[in-house]
Amino acid sequence: MSVDVLAANKNIWPFNRFTPEDLALARPLSESKFDAVLVFNDPRDWGCDTQVIVDVLASDEGVYGTRSSGLKQTVPIYFSNDDLLWANEYPLPRFGQGAFRRGIETIFREYTGSEMQSTIIGKPYLFTYEYAHSVLNDWRRHAFGYTQDVHRVYMVGDNPASDIRGGNSYGWSTLLVRSGVYKDGDVLDSRSKPTAVVDNVLAAVMQAIEFEQEHRLRK
Structure with a gap:
């Protein structure tokens, strides 16, 4: 403009x-x-x-x-x-x-x-996550025929103040990567502490898979 x-x-x-x-x-x-x-x-x-x-x-x-x-x-x-x-x-x-x-x-x-x-309109505000959650549910229904809503989501992000805080506030599991804003030694408040800290996005995906495997073994 x-x-x-x-x-x-x-x-x-x-x-x-x-x-x-x-x-x-x-x-x-x-x-x-x-x-x-x-x-x-x-x-x-x-x-x-x-x-x-x-x-x-x-x-x-x-x-x-x-x-x-x-x-x-x-x-x-x-x-x-x-x-x-x-x-x-x-x-x-x-x-x-x-x-x-x-x-x-x-x-x-x-x-x-x-x-x-x-x-x-964006992270960490609630309606951003509500919209993302609804998109995930629509995709599951149309792509795979699931009738139940997704009950566990992993939020991957590099910014504790937006990505992680927003995911935590919505009840998602959060994976903080070291390949962006966050660096080891940065002080995190209680709202911005992730479920786990990993090196990069690939490591975050592998960590999410590991968490899912652990969850299934506990069932």
Whole structure:
């Protein structure tokens, strides 16, 4: 969205990092009304995206280039996940969409004097797991003809604060891998402690199979 807004008027954020190719592909939105802001991925240009999002949130009923009476929030905002950190080849975790959300909240508060209201759709929030659980049950019924719902699920993840905490809160078994955000020695609170810690995804699958074999022997 930001590049489309910027293409209509580059003065919206003159310090942007968009390339001429990005701007050439944009669809300029000079006179637009927004019903909501949806943040689906980690922004590439935090400065530009922050400016555009706060402009929309504090606009007069979503009309870009206007300000609401009293600078209040008039448009809802949704985030697809709340991971503060994520991992790549760099040895330390990087800031993710959760960090971006916290930045938007702080700037909106400083700008308007009020708190931003947002909806987070993603781990570790309950309805994400409810949806995943329903998908698993539908797949079992259609693919294998099972009539009973799945009663034991293994959540594999690298982020204790989102993957593991969410899985624990939903009652799933959780397998934390060392190949991402989590590193040996990291302090885990009671909500983020996994059923087991393993080296990688393959090891997690093998551990889940071992747990299942143990469960069958106990029956």
